[in-house]
Amino acid sequence: MxxxxxxxxxxxxxxxxxxxxxxxxxxxxxxxxxxxxxxxxxxxxxxxxxxxxxxxxxxxxxxxxxxxxxxxxxxxxxxxxxxxxxxxxxxxxxxxxxxxxxxxxxxxxxxxxxxxxxxxxxxxxxxxxPLAGLTAWQALFDHGGLVAGQEVLIHGAGGGVGVFAIQLARGAGAEVIGTGRAWAREVVGALDAARFIDVESERFEDVVGRVDLVFDLVGGEARERSWSVLKPGGVLVSVVEDPNESAQARRIDARGIFFVVEAYRGELVELAKRVEAGQLQPxxxxxxxxxxxxxxxxxxxxxxxxxxxxxxxxxx
Ligand SMILES: NC(=O)c1ccc[n+]([C@@H]2O[C@H](COP(=O)([O-])OP(=O)(O)OC[C@H]3O[C@@H](n4cnc5c(N)ncnc54)[C@H](OP(=O)(O)O)[C@@H]3O)[C@@H](O)[C@H]2O)c1
The missing domain is CATH 3.90.180.10 (Medium-chain alcohol dehydrogenases, catalytic domain)
Structure with missing residues (x-):
């Protein structure tokens, strides 16, 4: 051989x-x-x-x-x-x-x-x-505890992980707002997100009310500014950098979580089921x-x- x-x-x-x-x-x-x-x-x-x-x-x-x-x-x-x-x-x-x-x-x-x-x-x-689907799954459900009726803001929604996060959150009955550069409007819109925020022309704090969960795929300033759109007791999950809970976060009793994705066969099986059911499309x-x-x-x-x-x- x-x-x-x-x-x-x-x-x-x-x-x-x-x-x-x-x-x-x-x-x-x-x-x-x-x-x-x-x-x-x-x-x-x-x-x-x-x-x-x-x-x-x-x-x-x-x-x-x-x-x-x-x-x-x-x-x-x-x-x-x-x-x-x-x-x-x-x-x-x-x-x-x-x-x-x-x-x-x-x-x-x-x-x-x-x-x-x-x-x-x-x-x-x-x-x-695998990576994008598992990261989105673990951020929304394992770490973010997202449930039906909640509202989630996803930074970087048109990218590799973001497009899975939109679909999984919608599938779980959550309201989804996605941010991205102007080009991402089409892809985020096609995935049935409630709203798209073009970060090249709008500040998300000016248009988003208060959300239960922020999923950060961008880091830096976008992550730092996200505390201001969280409801009391809300969660900021980042896979880019540690969210360092600020004084603002402590005032509203919000939590910040950073994690590194793990490979779980059980979650790969769940992702595959959703693909086969027509609920998830790469x-x-x-x-x-x-x-x-x-x-x-x-x-x-x-x-x-x-x-x-x-x-x-x-x-x-
Ligand atoms: N910790 C972990 O386990 C883990 C797992 C997976 C991913 N990650 C990290 O998560 C991040 C995203 O991964 P990915 O695969 O989804 O990357 P990606 O495909 O590059 O997606 C990121 C998206 O964010 C957009 N973006 C850039 N700046 C923005 C801003 N200020 N506001 C809103 N959107 C913005 C990008 O647009 P442009 O393409 O126009 O720049 C891109 O569409 C990466 O940093 C990656 O390393 C970490």
Whole structure:
């Protein structure tokens, strides 16, 4: 068997300019791992700045590294103790940030981080779901405690995570207001958000009343200014930076939460059910072949891409 594969790798720390499309060794299977033949992979625009991209769980430098931790593909082999998926099964999931990702022909993934691919989705569509879908789910429900009848403000609503957050919040019976740059109006409107705020022409504090939950996908000033639109007892969930509860937050007894997304098979299964029920649709704004991964990272960084950018690895 050929023991090498095509992959996108970085040999030095840096941004997308360091990505090389080259031959790399196929991954070894560890205990509990599944070897997945990758059909499509996706990534988060900021992941090359995250420490786990560069070090293993023990903190050791693990360069050269393969990015992109969302995968859709077919299980090729199972390691000792891998359960819950079968050889030949089409799967999707989120791979460990401290290990090589899915911008390659093969990836070794803990089998518990995979679930059956939603059958109605292509591999390209399915690769757009795991990170964004799980992050939105965990922010709204696990951390934000969103329930029917509440109102949520989503900053960065037209991006990778935002488009899932809108759909999941609407599906749960919440009212949704989304912010974004002008280009995002169309995508947010098409997802049935109650309102879109164009941050290039409006200040959200001037048009939003008081909401139960703010989901921050932008950080910085937008996050800081968000305390003023929370109801007493409201929650500000950010996945960009720690919300540091301010004096204003304490006055209204609001809570700030930061978290890092976790791969849960149970939540991947729930996301797949909603896809199959027609309640959740991934938005793929850009598809490029693996060999052009460098361009995909650059273009997503430049901004203006609806939903996710996906790397197509194998279109069979
Ligand atoms: N902690 C975690 O576990 C976790 C998990 C997933 C994501 N994240 C982080 O969450 C953030 C969003 O991820 P993503 O994949 O959704 O990224 P994305 O696809 O780039 O989405 C972010 C969106 O926000 C828009 N935006 C930029 N500035 C804005 C502003 N001031 N007000 C409103 N919207 C603005 C962007 O528009 P343009 O494209 O025009 O710039 C883009 O549409 C990233 O920082 C990512 O690292 C963290």
């Amino acid at each position: 050929n023991q090498s594969m095509w992959a996108l790798r970085l040999h030095e720390r840096g941004g997308p300019e360091r990505l090389a499309y080259e031959q790399a060794p196929r991954p070894y299977l560890g205990t509990g791992d599944a070897l997945v033949r990758v059909h499509a992979a996706s990534f988060t625009p900021t992941e090359l700045t995250w420490e786990p991209t560069w070090v293993d769980h023990a903190g050791h430098d693990r360069r050269p590294v393969i990015p992109a931790h969302e995968v859709s593909g077919v299980v090729e082999a199972l390691g000792y103790g891998a359960i819950g998926v079968a050889v030949g099964e089409a799967v999707y999931g989120l791979t460990d940030w401290h290990r090589d990702g899915a911008a390659a022909e093969y990836v070794a993934v803990e089998a518990r981080n995979l679930a059956s691919k939603p059958p109605s989705l292509s591999h390209v569509e399915a690769a757009a779901v 938005i793929v704004g850009e598809v490029l072949p693996l060999a052009r991964g460098h361009d995909a990272f650059h273009r997503k960084h430049a901004g203006g891409i609806r939903g996710k950018a996906v790397l197509q690895v194998d279109d069979t």
